[in-house]
Amino acid sequence: MISVRQHFEEQAAQCAAIGSPFTARVLTIVLDRLDRDRSVGRAILDWPGDPRPDALSLRVAGGLHGLVLSGDSPILAAAYPGGARFGDDGYLREAIDHALGENGARLEEALASPPQTNEVARSGVLAGGFLTVLAVTGRPLSLLEIGASGGLNLLWDHYRYDLGGVAWGRAEAKLHLKPTWQGPPPGLGPAPVEPAPVIARAGCDHSPIDLHSAAGRRRLRSYIWADQVDRLGRIDAAMDVAAQSDLVIDKADAVDWLARKLAQRPDDAATVLFHSVVWQYLTGASKAALSKIIGQAGQEASAEAPFAWLRMEADARAEAAELRLALWPGGDDRLLARACYHGRWVDWCGDERG
Template sequence: MTDNLAQCLSTQARGCDLLGSPFHAALLHLAAADLAAGGPTAALLAPWAGKGLRELFADAVPLRLLGALHDLVLSGDDPALAATYPKRGREADADSAWVAARAAMIRHQDRLAAFMTHEPQTNEVRRSVCLAPGFLEIAEQTNLPIRAFEVAASGGLNLNWDRYAYQFGPTAWGDPESPVSMDTEWTGPTPAVEARIEVIERAACDRRPGDLADPVQRRRLLAYIWPDQFERLDRIAAAIDLARELGVTVEAADAVGWTARVAAPRPGAAMVLYHSVFWQYMPAESQAALRQVIEAHGAAATSEAPFAWLRMEPPADNPAGMEVRLTLWPGGEDRRLAEVHPHGAWVRWSA
């Protein structure tokens, strides 16, 4: 009954290692062994016992476990566990951390289990370094102001993509005074940095949006950033502060109904519907319904009222990869703009 769970944990461990979190990789390998031995990991993951691998990955079970433990650390409510987690200038000891995590699973089982009932929402700000060049491409092609509408926006941090400072290889773009800055390992031609960007409207929805005014929900967003990746933690903290200053809000709504209701093209602006690392978690019927709404909006588009679908998602034939695609109406031409790192660490731009 636990074989699929153990395999899921081990597979995600390899993913964490490849994406630069050896600490989380080691924790997941130890969790898989504890699960097989019937330890406290088994009790915590009991709601997913007997499920298939596809469902386990769709539910992001390993990330729920890691997020729950990190949230407990960030809260300060388990000093013994917090003392073992990575700190700047100190190499983390995953074996010691696992001993403390195992004890924490027993002491705080109900709390950790409650945290894990909520699907992960990694509001990775550096995904904006992958999406912003797509907006530049749209602006260059349409020569119109932009309405930027994001689905599955979590706390809405990537709504502010035009308010950040970027380094696309040797080329700087964005707001040089922004408290949020990011670079990436850029290869390929320079994006359309000379295009005029004017965002005249922005909006977002999420099925369960994070309320940035709530310290517990702010901590949840931080909890899904891997604890040995300090640059990512600093960046999201700065992005949260900026979003709160700007009064960013995310509407609690289903992506399909919300897109149908608010995202129709209008004359005088390019309507851009965008999302990142969201599509793969939707049921197939929801994917089909959202695609139908998007295509209906596209069919209504004109040169004075274009509609763009910009997304950063795994390609259908390679769930381990990640790419940025743009479909622009009228015309409906679909293009792959780039291959990208899931956290924005590199961009291979081809547009």
């Protein structure tokens, strides 16, 4: 187990490397200003768990960003991107020090929960899978997502896409997803249906985020790094769609929920179970139980009511994600694409129609 200090240094270096120099700077300053005189300092420096898997530094970064977004620390907000003193490093140091003192209790509250994201750019990867199911089965879709967070990817058909040069989706959508594409565009069939015939959608999560509430939207935003302006713009556009929808994510464990939902699946549509960046968080027992439930649903599938298992999860070396699709009847399981975890690039395989 590494120390809290090593963890902050490691995370700061990672933030700098993957496009958030501001968060890197914030973490470096927090580390410098922390002491055991203040309660929040003790809570961080004497963290009882393992800081790396607990993502301790990201809990702190999310807590600080949350103070900015809620308007509870105008001093800190001035130092953040968009603020009047942004770019003034001396002021940022003072503002963080002030927040650790004045807003310490709020920051301690933020330490209690792990960072939670809902990366809507993953829809730019998943969409190729959903469209493949449509093209291959010709059936309307009934969507089930486990580990849905706020449900932004369950609303994938409300966005606009450029998938390797093929435009698809709602022309009026504020959210446009255009991942850097390699390989052919996904085989969408002779006339891809727009809008997609999604007849039902449902999702579950251990800790669902209610995007109909301002607090829920703020929470999701707080875990996006404050200088990642494009990402914030994307999530705002997607959260507007979610807020206007009637989608409510069920608070439930994936195993029980999926068994319940599959027992009620429609007999005139393709049921698509999907998940992204969830499998790695499941216990061995949950993975085994889910695999059994999925296999059973596959056995029960028919041409009128096919069953698809679409997942965007870490590849064997955890260097990138793989998009895989298993489709029943038949149970053919194939790799559709490799992709960036954050949906920035897609390397499409191009043999999805077999």
